[in-house]
Amino acid sequence: MDAIKLVNSDQLKKDAPQFNVGDTVKVSVRIKEGERERIQLFEGTVIAKKHGGIEETFTVRRVSYGVGVERVFPLHSPNVEKVEVVRRGRVRRSKIYYLRDRVGKASKVKDQLN
Numbered sequence: 001m002d003a004i005k006l007v008n009s010d011q012l013k014k015d016a017p018q019f020n021v022g023d024t025v026k027v028s029v030r031i032k033e034g035e036r037e038r039i040q041l042f043e044g045t046v047i048a049k050k051h052g053g054i055e056e057t058f059t060v061r062r063v064s065y066g067v068g069v070e071r072v073f074p075l076h077s078p079n080v081e082k083v084e085v086v087r088r089g090r091v092r093r094s095k096i097y098y099l100r101d102r103v104g105k106a107s108k109v110k111d112q113l114n
Contacts, residue, residue, distance in 0.1 A: 009053075011076065012053070012054060012076055016076065016083075017082070017084070017085065018085075019046060019058075020049070020088075021046050021047065021049055021093070021094060021096055022045065022046065022088075022089030022090060022091035022109045023045070023085055023086075023087065023088050024043070024044065024045050024085070024086040024087045024109075025043070025044070025045075025046055025060060025083055026041055026043045026083070027041070027043070027071075027073055027082075027083050027084075028040075028041055028080070028081035028082045028083075028084075029079055030079045030080075030081055042060060042062070042071055043060075043062060044062030044069075044071075045061055045096075045099065045109055046059065046060055047059050047060070047070070047096045048094075048095045048096070049094075055074070056074070056076065057073060058072070058073055059072050059073075060073065061100075063107075068100060088111065089109035089110065089111065089112060090109070090112040090113070091110075096109070
């Protein structure tokens with residue numbers, strides 16, 4: 001078990017950003033189309049963080065053209081170029097799935113006062 005932890009700790013990104021559920025983030029994702037590669041931005045609210053260590057993932061939600069879009073990103077994936085925090089949010093839950101049922105201004109997350 002200790003050998004697995006050593007291998008996992010070597011593969012973790014050292015510059016992993018610090019963000020929490022409720023924060024609005026911009027995720028730069030490397031997209032491969034045929035032989036070409038490009039970087040695509042996905043901006044939205046973090047509604048969940050799961051697992052830990054090498055398999056840590058986070059879910060980002062945004063509304064695009066009136067349709068809710070959610071993507072799950074592995075935090076330590078080489079395809080995730082960078083995660084930039086746009087603004088900090090204040091929530092009292094570790095998973096804010098209730099945003100899926102909210103429409104308009106009700107789906108906003110309050111700013112953190114710090």
